[in-house]
Amino acid sequence: MASKYVDNDYIRDFILIEPSRTNLQRCIGHVNAFFSESKISAVCKKDNQINEDDINPESTTVIHLFSNVIDLDDFDGKAVLSVLNDDKSHNNIIVCVIPYYQEATRGKKIKEFGDKLQGYSMVYKLEKHTDDWDKPYSCQIYIVVSSYY
Numbered sequence: 001m002a003s004k005y006v007d008n009d010y011i012r013d014f015i016l017i018e019p020s021r022t023n024l025q026r027c028i029g030h031v032n033a034f035f036s037e038s039k040i041s042a043v044c045k046k047d048n049q050i051n052e053d054d055i056n057p058e059s060t061t062v063i064h065l066f067s068n069v070i071d072l073d074d075f076d077g078k079a080v081l082s083v084l085n086d087d088k089s090h091n092n093i094i095v096c097v098i099p100y101y102q103e104a105t106r107g108k109k110i111k112e113f114g115d116k117l118q119g120y121s122m123v124y125k126l127e128k129h130t131d132d133w134d135k136p137y138s139c140q141i142y143i144v145v146s147s148y149y
Helices: 022-033 079-084 106-115
Strands: 013-017 039-043 061-067 091-098 122-128 139-146
Touching: 013 022, 013 061, 091 106, 106 139
Parallel strands: 013 039, 061 091
Antiparallel strands: 091 139, 122 139
């Protein structure tokens, strides 16, 4: 992200969206620990309930982090994709992180989500199974950026 001139010193606004109030409060605590001077907006909704009013940042560059959600069975992403595909006023950086799945069902959901983003380009992709590296976990990371800004 540094190559795209995104620096932690310039991240001041956070919009946290999570259907679980407990997880949302935990996330707020983590953001406050690292960005205590930042503005935090918390939205307790499922992905299919999200609209453009929920994702209306003041900043021109926005990082959207989808951590361990895209691979869930009840995540369809249509509402989020609609908001992101319609937004032409922000430099959107989409970071998707899920475990690496060797099977073709849950593992392909991250790619399918990225493919549905219109006007975006993939800038980073990492797929590592526990057998592929010395870490005790598997990981898929995709970073996709809006290419119209």
